Amino acid sequence: MSLTGRIALVTGATSGIGKATAIALAREGASVILLGRRIERLEAVGEEIKKRFKANWIALPVDVRDFAAVQTAINGLPEFWKNIDILINNAGLAFGLSRLHEGEVEDWEAMIDTNVKGLLYVTRTVVPGMVKRGKGDVVNIGSIAGHEVYPGGNVYCATKHAVDALTKGLRIDLVDTPIRVSSVDPGLVETEFSIVRFKGDKEKAKNVYRGMQPLTGEDIAETIVFIVSRPPHVQIADVVIFPTAQASATIVHREE
Numbered sequence: 001m002s003l004t005g006r007i008a009l010v011t012g013a014t015s016g017i018g019k020a021t022a023i024a025l026a027r028e029g030a031s032v033i034l035l036g037r038r039i040e041r042l043e044a045v046g047e048e049i050k051k052r053f054k055a056n057w058i059a060l061p062v063d064v065r066d067f068a069a070v071q072t073a074i075n076g077l078p079e080f081w082k083n084i085d086i087l088i089n090n091a092g093l094a095f096g097l098s099r100l101h102e103g104e105v106e107d108w109e110a111m112i113d114t115n116v117k118g119l120l121y122v123t124r125t126v127v128p129g130m131v132k133r134g135k136g137d138v139v140n141i142g143s144i145a146g147h148e149v150y151p152g153g154n155v156y157c158a159t160k161h162a163v164d165a166l167t168k169g170l171r172i173d174l175v176d177t178p179i180r181v182s183s184v185d186p187g188l189v190e191t192e193f194s195i196v197r198f199k200g201d202k203e204k205a206k207n208v209y210r211g212m213q214p215l216t217g218e219d220i221a222e223t224i225v226f227i228v229s230r231p232p233h234v235q236i237a238d239v240v241i242f243p244t245a246q247a248s249a250t251i252v253h254r255e256e
C-alpha cells in the first residue's frame with residue numbers, strides 16, 4: 001500500500017532511526033514533517049528527500065521538552081500540513097550508565113523530559129486532530145529497555161517502560177476510533193544514540209557494537225513503513241527487533 005497523500009510527522013528526524021524513517025516514508029510517497037532541534041540537519045534531510053523522491057517536506061525546529069513550543073509549532077503549520085495522519089514519536093535519548101544512587105539529576109531530567117514528557121506533549125497536540133478526522137497512525141519508538149532492565153539502565157529503562165505503558169494506554173483510549181497505536185522496540189541500533197549516551201566519547205560508543213553486527217536506522221524504518229501500510233483493520237501492537245547476535249538486553253554474542 002502506497003503512502004501517497006499521507007502526511008507524516010517524525011520527531012527526532014535529524015539522525016539515526018528518525019532520519020531513516022522520514023526518508024523511508026517519503027520514498028513510499030508520504031509528505032513529511034521533520035521535527036528536531038538542529039535546523040541545519042532537518043534541512044539537509046529535507047533536501048535529500050526532495051532530491052531522491054520529489055517528496056514534500058517541512059522542517060519544525062522544536063525541542064519536544066517545551067510544551068508551549070510544541071503546540072505553537074504544530075498548531076501553526078500551514079493548512080495542508082495540519083492534517084497529520086502518521087505520527088512517529090521517536091525523539092529520545094539516554095545519558096550515562098551510572099548506578100542509580102550515583103546518578104546525575106540533570107541526566108535523569110533530560111531523559112524523563114524528552115522520552116516521556118516530550119512524547120506526551122507531541123501526542124497531546126497531534127492526536128485530537130486525528131480523532132476529529134477519523135484516521136491516523138501513532139508509532140512510538142520504545143526499546144528493549146522498555147521490556148527489561150539492565151545494569152546502569154535504571155532511569156533510561158524507566159522512561160522506556162513508561163513509553164510502553166503510554167502506548168498501551170493510548171491504544172485503550174482510542175479503541176473506539178479508527179486510529180491505530182503501535183510501538184517498535186529495538187535492541188542495539190548503531191546511530192548517534194551511544195555517542196549521546198557517553199557525551200561525545202566516540203570510543204566508548206563504538207565499543208557498544210564491538211564484535212557484532214548491530215541494526216541500522218534503516219532496519220527499523222522498514223518495520224515502521226510495514227506497520228503504517230497495513231490495511232485499516234490491522235493494528236500491529238508491538239514489534240521487538242534485535243540484531244541476530246542479540247538475545248536479550250544483556251545477552252549479545254560478540255566475535256572477539
Ligand code: NDP
Binds near residue numbers: 011014062194
Ligand atoms: P540518535 O541520537 O541518532 O537520534 C535521536 C534523535 O532524537 C535526534 O534526531 C535528536 O535530534 C532527537 N532529539 C533528542 N532530544 C530531542 C529534543 N529535546 N527535542 C527534539 N528532538 C530531540 O538516536 P536513535 O536514532 O538511536 O534514537 C531514536 C529513538 O530510538 C530514541 O527514542 C531511542 O531511545 C530509541 N532507541 C534507540 C536504540 C539504539 O540502540 N540506538 C534502541 C532502542 C530504542 P536533535 O538532537 O537534532 O534535537
Ligand code: 8X3
Binds near residue numbers: 187
Ligand atoms: C537503546 C538500546 O540496549 O541501550 O534503547 O537500551 S539499549
